[in-house]
Amino acid sequence: MIEISTVRLGEEEEKLVLEVLRSGRLAQGPVVERFEAAFSAITGTADSIAVSSGTTALVAALEVLGLGAGDEVITSPFTFVATLNAILQVGATARFVDISDDDFTIDAEGLNSVITPKTKVLMPVHLYGQPADMTRICAIADKHGLAIVEDAAQAHGAAIGGRSVGSFGLGCFSFYATKNVTTGEGGMITTNDAMLADQLRLLRGQGMRSRYQYEIVGHNYRMTEIQAAIGLPQLARLPEITRRRQENAASLSEGLAGISGLRLPKTVQGRTHVFHQYTVRVTSEARIDRDKLASLLAQEGIGTGVYYPRLVFDYDCFRAHPLVAQEAMPRAEVAAREVLSLPVHHGLAAADISRIVDAVRRHLDG
Numbered sequence: 108m109i110e111i112s113t114v115r116l117g118e119e120e121e122k123l124v125l126e127v128l129r130s131g132r133l134a135q136g137p138v139v140e141r142f143e144a145a146f147s148a149i150t151g152t153a154d155s156i157a158v159s160s161g162t163t164a165l166v167a168a169l170e171v172l173g174l175g176a177g178d179e180v181i182t183s184p185f186t187f188v189a190t191l192n193a194i195l196q197v198g199a200t201a202r203f204v205d206i207s208d209d210d211f212t213i214d215a216e217g218l219n220s221v222i223t224p225k226t227k228v229l230m231p232v233h234l235y236g237q238p239a240d241m242t243r244i245c246a247i248a249d250k251h252g253l254a255i256v257e258d259a260a261q262a263h264g265a266a267i268g269g270r271s272v273g274s275f276g277l278g279c280f281s282f283y284a285t286k287n288v289t290t291g292e293g294g295m296i297t298t299n300d301a302m303l304a305d306q307l308r309l310l311r312g313q314g315m316r317s318r319y320q321y322e323i324v325g326h327n328y329r330m331t332e333i334q335a336a337i338g339l340p341q342l343a344r345l346p347e348i349t350r351r352r353q354e355n356a357a358s359l360s361e362g363l364a365g366i367s368g369l370r371l372p373k374t375v376q377g378r379t380h381v382f383h384q385y386t387v388r389v390t391s392e393a394r395i396d397r398d399k400l401a402s403l404l405a406q407e408g409i410g411t412g413v414y415y416p417r418l419v420f421d422y423d424c425f426r427a428h429p430l431v432a433q434e435a436m437p438r439a440e441v442a443a444r445e446v447l448s449l450p451v452h453h454g455l456a457a458a459d460i461s462r463i464v465d466a467v468r469r470h471l472d473g
């Protein structure tokens with residue numbers, strides 16, 4: 108079986124986790140600090156604040172910006188549900204702008220027509236590991252005086268013109284089991300704003316500056332030393348992890364070129380795609396539809412994923428929700444019908460790639 112994702116940890120992780128277990132210090136401490144410093148080195152940001160998950164990273168980012176009832180956040184309709192849940196968690200209203208066909212991220216052009224006087228935050232999602240069009244999104248945010256919260260949960264190490272995601276606003280990363288870097292569960296917020304970094308650190312730990320000195324209403328969003336010990340060695344390997352994913356993506360694209368009804372992922376010029384997912388589109392011109400292809404591949408032991416089968420708000424629990432703006436998103440709707448992610452992770456061997464290419468070609472081209 109070729110899995111759609113695998114967790115690959117080595118001796119360094121085992122050694123560091125054991126050190127932590129034997130140290131007697133399990134809650135946030137020096138290893139979390141080292142993990143944060145190593146993460147800042149990757150994003151080039153002044154600060155990184157480790158938290159318990161990618162979702163809490165998003166919630167804390169919105170909270171520290173003072174978001175609440177009556178405020179609007181604009182995000183992508185084509186994302187994991189955590190993006191939407193975080194907005195609703197702080198009591199803000201979620202509005203959506205359709206995606207661009209090229210990169211599955213929000214279409215910056217469309218933002219202007221969704222911005223209202225209540226809009227406070229633009230929340231692009233760097234989906235599948237490709238950065239959104241941050242140059243234009245930043246220009247629009249500047250013009251309207253809006254904050255940016257980047258959902259970079261899938262995009263560790265991705266960049267635009269050499270500038271890392273997570274450095275354009277408040278960056279929110281996830282270390283969930285399947286992400287390019289994992290701590291089992293975990294998250295990180297990155298920022299260049301020293302005041303926001305300070306407030307985020309307070310918020311993470313019950314609003315406490317020093318023991319029993321409470322400055323703000325806080326929470327427990329902390330990461331454990333064990334989580335940080337699992338993540339830290341992976342950060343040193345991130346360039347290698349990313350390179351292997353990019354090479355696998357290039358091999359898949361080479362092998363899958365020219366099949367009728369199969370659209371291959373595109374890396375937009377000037378952007379560094381870290382291929383959290385390698386996502387093709389099975390269009391209406393293909394011999395069989397997306398779901399049929401997925402089940403045929405599964406039958407021969409090739410795992411695939413559909414991220415995501417529906418628009419994020421297209422569920423009963425959101426449909427009647429007063430804080431979720433429902434609008435037609437034609438490009439995202441087509442994407443939800445057509446997308447299929449093929450294995451691209453750094454644990455694949457060359458023979459796995461050949462098997463995937465041969466199978467897809469046989470079913471679509473055969």
Ligand SMILES: *Cc1c(COP(=O)(O)O)cnc(C)c1O
Binds near residue numbers: 161187190
């Ligand atoms: C994984 C993910 C999250 C949430 O991260 P968790 O660590 O699972 O809480 C948020 N947004 C996107 C796009 C994700 O892929």
